[in-house]
Amino acid sequence: MAMTLHVDIVSAEREIYSGAAEMVFAPAEMGEVGIAPRHTPLLTRLKPGEVRVREPGGNEQVFFVSGGMLEIQPHVVTVLADTAMRAKDIDEASAIAAKERAERALADKTSDLDYAHAQAELAESVARLRSLEKLRKNQGRG
Amino acid sequence: MAAGKEIRTQIKSIKNTQKITRAMEMVAASKMRKAQDRMAASRPYAQKIRAVMHHLAQAHPEYRHPYLQERPVQRVGYIIVSTDRGLCGGLNANLFRQLLRNLREHDANNNAIELCTIGRKATSFFKRFSATLRAQTAELGDAPRLDDLIGTVKVMLDAYDAGEIDRLYLASNDFVNTMTQRPTIEQLLPIAAPEKDEDLKHHWDYLYEPDSKQVLDGLLMRYIESLVYQGVVENIACEQAARMVAMKSASDNAGNLIDELQLAYNKARQAAITQELSEIVSGAAAV
Numbered sequence: 001m002a003m004t005l006h007v008d009i010v011s012a013e014r015e016i017y018s019g020a021a022e023m024v025f026a027p028a029e030m031g032e033v034g035i036a037p038r039h040t041p042l043l044t045r046l047k048p049g050e051v052r053v054r055e056p057g058g059n060e061q062v063f064f065v066s067g068g069m070l071e072i073q074p075h076v077v078t079v080l081a082d083t084a085m086r087a088k089d090i091d092e093a094s095a096i097a098a099k100e101r102a103e104r105a106l107a108d109k110t111s112d113l114d115y116a117h118a119q120a121e122l123a124e125s126v127a128r129l130r131s132l133e134k135l136r137k138n139q140g141r142g
Numbered sequence: 143m144a145a146g147k148e149i150r151t152q153i154k155s156i157k158n159t160q161k162i163t164r165a166m167e168m169v170a171a172s173k174m175r176k177a178q179d180r181m182a183a184s185r186p187y188a189q190k191i192r193a194v195m196h197h198l199a200q201a202h203p204e205y206r207h208p209y210l211q212e213r214p215v216q217r218v219g220y221i222i223v224s225t226d227r228g229l230c231g232g233l234n235a236n237l238f239r240q241l242l243r244n245l246r247e248h249d250a251n252n253n254a255i256e257l258c259t260i261g262r263k264a265t266s267f268f269k270r271f272s273a274t275l276r277a278q279t280a281e282l283g284d285a286p287r288l289d290d291l292i293g294t295v296k297v298m299l300d301a302y303d304a305g306e307i308d309r310l311y312l313a314s315n316d317f318v319n320t321m322t323q324r325p326t327i328e329q330l331l332p333i334a335a336p337e338k339d340e341d342l343k344h345h346w347d348y349l350y351e352p353d354s355k356q357v358l359d360g361l362l363m364r365y366i367e368s369l370v371y372q373g374v375v376e377n378i379a380c381e382q383a384a385r386m387v388a389m390k391s392a393s394d395n396a397g398n399l400i401d402e403l404q405l406a407y408n409k410a411r412q413a414a415i416t417q418e419l420s421e422i423v424s425g426a427a428a429v
Contacts, residue, residue: 008190012288012368015186030351041201043194044351045360069361071194078190080364083288094293095300098277102258105265105278 003037007053009063009079016063016081017053024077025052026070033070035077042072051079146414149407153400160396166229167389173284174320174382180285181317181375188372191365195333198361201347205354208303209333209362217254219276219298219307220245221330222268223314223373224261225381226280231388233315233380234263237325241313244327245273256307258298260291260374276301286374288367295370299363302331310366314373315380321387323380328373330366 007024009017024035027049033042046068053061068081222241224234248255255273259265262280269275277297282290301307310331316324350357 008186010187010190012184012187012364012371013180014183018186028351041197041346041348042351043198043348043357043361045357069194069357069364071197073197078194080187080191080194080361082364091292091296094289095277095296096293098258098279098293098297101280102265102275102278106269106275 004056005035005037005075005077007077007079009051009053009065009081011068011081011083013083017061019053020056021053021077022056023054025054026077026079027051027065028070035072038074039072039077041074042070044070046070046079046081051081145410146407149403149410153403153407156396156400156403160393160400163389163392163396167386167393170382170386170389174379174386177284177375177379177382178317181372181379184368184372184375188368191361191368194361195365198348198358204347205358207355207358207362209331209366212332213308215251215253215308217256217307218248219256219258219301219310220327221258221295221298221310221312221370221373222260222264223312223370223377224259224264224267225377226262226282227381228263229388230381230385233323233384234267236323237313237315238264238267240325240327244311245271256298256301258294260294260370261377282374284378286371286378288371291370291374292367295367299331299366312370312373314377317376317379317383320383323384328369330369333362333365 004020004022005024007017007019007021008015022036026033026035027047029045029047032049033044046065048066049064051063051065053063055061063081065079065081066083068079071078071080220241222237224237228234245255257268257271257273257275258277259268259275260279260282265275265278265280277294279290279294298307298310302310309329311327312330313325313327316326318324348354
């Protein structure tokens with residue numbers, strides 16, 4: 001029996017592939033790597049590209065990854081695929097956007113707070129009206 | 143029959159409310175199922191990345207990453223996960239209450255607090271709090287994507303890198319089952335080192351490409367992001383479950399109220415008929 005590897009390809013949002021393979025090819029950052037069983041432990045980042053899994057039957061499965069991490073243990077290969085395009089400036093831009101949202105939320109004293117305040121006031125005045133009505137009714141009867 | 147008419151309109155309006163709460167209950171139930179599926183789908187990634195971290199702890203990298211090192215605590219950061227909408231029982235309130243208790247402890251220790259909120263409820267609640275709000279995200283919808291969170295998490299990680307916070311926590315709800323959601327506060331940074339396995343202790347290390355610092359940076363960042371993502375997905379399942387239960391009890395309460403009012407209405411109607419009859423009878427007797 002030929003030796004096989006166990007391959008797991010997962011992304012943060014779902015599991016993509018899990019099974020045995022004779023050989024795995026992945027686009028590592030320093031160049032494409034081919035992984036056969038009993039590979040030395042390796043940890044690297046992936047570039048966007050395709051991960052090819054050669055299954056014991058001989059047919060090949062191809063998965064596209066837009067980056068991620070690759071871990072190799074002698075008999076286990078784990079591909080942590082990114083779902084998002086990662087680049088330093090994209091990450092930076094979304095971080096800045098998140099900060100701006102926080103600043104806007106802090107500056108925006110009117111919307112949410114006033115709404116909550118108004119709601120509380122409304123509830124109170126409705127209750128007051130209702131008790132007034134009740135009082136009037138009782139007096140009318142008495 | 144003035145009272146009768148009043149009661150009748152009241153019954154009608156409560157019935158309308160009941161229709162709404164029942165519809166919301168049903169919507170929440172179906173959304174909860176989807177949210178639970180999503181929760182299960184995100185689990186393999188978290189398991190795998192945790193396994194890699196575990197292996198890494200057995201290895202002997204020459205480079206010690208700051209995320210793995212404890213340092214004296216002066217400033218703490220919190221990532222708070224909440225819902226965007228209300229009407230979900232005490233879900234947010236319970237989380238905030240536990241959080242406030244924690245924050246007060248930090249306050250007593252003179253630790254500065256930095257917050258980062260996900261969800262509109264947390265933002266409007268902690269806006270009034272005397273802490274810095276660093277970043278904020280809201281309206282992620284029912285199917286949040288990791289991209290939506292990257293920026294928010296990065297702000298806190300950058301703060302940690304810059305030494306502006308010494309510890310980072312994640313506050314979110316744990317989905318136990320449909321009836322129970324447990325507010326939890328979990329430490330994200332520094333990452334608690336997993337226990338070492340005795341049998342794996344012989345000296346070995348990974349090959350790192352291009353070098354250990356860059357690889358570890360990428361891995362640990364993804365690890366934190368996946369934890370936050372899981373917290374968000376789980377919180378959505380919690381939200382839907384809590385809303386379903388809250389709406390169910392609201393529908394039940396409306397039903398009870400309708401029954402009571404119906405009884406009152408019947409009594410009033412009967413009293414009116416009796417009164418009319420006795421008036422007619424006494425009128426006839428007088429003639």
